[in-house]
Amino acid sequence: MARGLREAVAELAPAMREDLERLVRIPSVAFDGFDPAQVRRSAEATADILGSAGLGGVRLIELPGDHPAVFGQVDGPAGSPTVLLYAHHDVQPSGPEELWDTPPFEPIEKDGRLFGRGAADDKSGIVIHAAVLRAFEGRPPVTVKVIVEGEEEASTENLPNLVRGNRELLEADVIVVADSGNWRTGEPTLTTTLRGVVDCVVEVRTMELPVHSGMYGGAAPDALMALIRMLATLQDERGSVAVAGLTSAPWHGVAYPEDAFRTEAGLLPGVELVGEGPLSERLWTKPSINVIGIDAPAVHGSRNILVDRARARISLRIPPGEDPKRALDLLTAHLEAAAPWGARVQVTRGNPAKGFAAPTEGPAHRAARAALAEAYGREVVEMGSGGSIPLVPALTETFPEAELLLLGAMDDRSNIHAQNESVDLAELGRATLGQALMLERLAAGG
């Protein structure tokens, strides 16, 4: 059967590419200010592709005030496990088009890679799920449910409702989140940890109003200097997070080489890395903290005054096991304690998102490791993700018994969220074969 699947997937290459090109042409940006009709179009195209691949009962799930998700199901043999396949059909905005080498919503192939916004993140996931169904000619060896949602990039508020509100519909033994990918092209990878993230806005006030810096400067503290001193305490001299009480965890998977990281991050020559310990730990299982916005007078038009108020948004990435509410409490306490000169401090808390650490010894992980190794012809490695996928904690909280796998066809050159996003078309085939072989193994009991 494995030989048959390999051939079936190879024959599907043109259909997969056609599906992907069709989806990439739809600018399904779910952010405010973009045309929501395009997101609906991509939901409809997704439904059409999955339906023609053999998924049954395909329908749009309408979410009040939100973009539609797509759901369908095809039953496997009696007694077989249920596998929920996830992807998202919305995409990041293209950003400035002049930074792209090719038009962002026009799929174009170069050197075996298909370029276009969403080609990797995450329309590749939809194409893989459809191709897996096609490889089994619509009769998979397990019960397959597919959920493709339409606001992953734009908002995190409604996702938990989608999951909790459709508990019976989505219930499964194994959940495959195809919104990740491979460490390097051709190296099969399971993403086993995600960091969480919290943020807050800190506002500092020192005076009733701005005043003349010549008359009062030297004795009256300005709010911007006070804020800068507070922000500077968030990291120590080496750039490690200095908020007391935050946890971190060791990392056991792939080691991130420093020279590759420098190139991928686009660091200027001579600029040092911050933090301490193995790079993989710093990026995946330790906290990191950054100032992501400041409100203060702009340089253009600035005057000789003492600034009376200033504020900043702080983003704190937290390790997989950290409680986001606790982390925000610690950050808030740190900021309040760091305020110099009796400055007034107000901290407004943002939305907390939990991280994720997969238990990797279950039958689905065993099946995935064996299947991916067979499809790619090499051993599976484990990597972490410094970013978060808000849906994942929502799924694990709602379905604590289910085993969750994070994988996909993205690779180190996919440039997701940035200009010139792309996916390797051969990787798309290998990822599909891996997922199909995994379903066979799950049907056979792991």
Ligand SMILES: [Zn+2]
């Ligand atoms: Zn994504």
